[in-house]
Amino acid sequence: MPTVSCKSSRSPTAHNMTQKLSILIVDDVPDNLRLLSAMLADENYTVRIVTSGRHALQTAKLVPPDLILTDIAMPEMDGLALCAQLKADENLKDVPVIFISGLDETQDKVRAFAAGGVDYIVKPFQESEVRSRIHTHLELRRQKLALQENYRQLRKLEQLRQDLTHMIIHDMNTPLMVIRGYLELLETSEAETLSKSGKKYITEASNGTRRLISMTQEMLVVSKLEAGQLQLYPEPLDLVALVRKLVLTTNQLQNSQQVQVKTAPATLTVSADRELLERVLQNLLNNALKFSPETAVVHLAIIATEKQARIEVSDSGSGIAPEFHQKIFEKFGQVETGNKRRGSGLGLAFCKLAVAAHGGEIGVESGLNQGSNFWFTLPR
DSSP states (O other): OOOOOOOOOOOTTSOOTTSOEEEEEEOSOHHHHHHHHHHTTTSSEEEEEESSHHHHHHHHHHSOOSEEEEESOOSSSOHHHHHHHHHTSTTTTTSOEEEEESOOOHHHHHHHHHTTOSEEEESSOOHHHHHHHHHHHHHHHHHHHHHHHHHHHHHHHHHHHHHHHHHHHHHHHHHHHHHHHHHHHHHHTTGGGSOHHHHHHHHHHHHHHHHHHHHHHHHHHHHHHHHTOOOOOEEEEEHHHHHHHHHHHHHHTOSSOEEEEEESSSOOEEEEEHHHHHHHHHHHHHHHHHTSOTTOEEEEEEEEOSSEEEEEEEEOSSOOOGGGTTGGGSTTOOEEETTEEEOOSSHHHHHHHHHHHTTOOEEEEEOTTSOEEEEEEEEO
16 A cells, blocks of 8 residues: 655644645556656645545545545545545535546536536646646635634634623623612602702603613623523413503603504414513514604504414604615614614614514515504414
């Protein structure tokens, strides 16, 4: 068996660019091995040669090469079978395989590419062609490994950022709850000693603190939803009753704006996580009220079909251009709508993730100066 030259073992997905690139040549004809080795002798490669597909597979598993050059017609295990075995191995499936063969029929080339080969060289070899094809596929291999490493580093940095964000938000919750508690005490126990202006300031500070607590909790929920780590607690819910109760509470907090409910069924049962569903509905209602004129009415409709429930929240605001209908559901995605900026936080991103977690869909029907109709569906 021919001796092989080997530098050191390394992972095929974390290539050290200071090492020589490794090429494994497989052919049962010694003269072909000598010829191909001679063609690559002055290149900065580590060339290994083997005379059978079985031995090539063992060698590749021991030290994964950067490229494999294999003959097709070999006894016991031919090049096509070797390639199929390589592609079935998690550590070797991305190693490029170039076939060499005296067969020049189209069907032979089709079989070679179908097996997973990246190129096909016909015998007798042309040195310039062999060199050129090897150079090309090794460079593609190098670029692919570099992209994989960059992606791995980006994922690592993204995870670090998420961990830091979680830690900060988690640490913020305790002092925010303390602030809210003392503000509520001032609103109740010290109400008689506060001036009218003082009461107003305390109320505004208390409302702001509640919004900030809600935002921090929403950020944590969004992160968990994105990572698929949020545990849902679905239960049978009467969607109509839940909506009417939520709208009643919302209307009591409004001055001139109101929400009207339009529903066809008297009751409509869905299986959903109550807390997440209420937050989705509240976010859509708050957005609709925020971007509607001061005296406008927001409409909420519940539509029942055989397989799903559809909820629509319609406003009479400045609307959203069609090209921004997807961006509006991105985290911190901002869309200019007339003289207002819409979607600058996590609310709609949360809605999209929460609805998807329930197996539903969400979207918007809107145009500039035409108002907006936000909708989502839930399986029945």
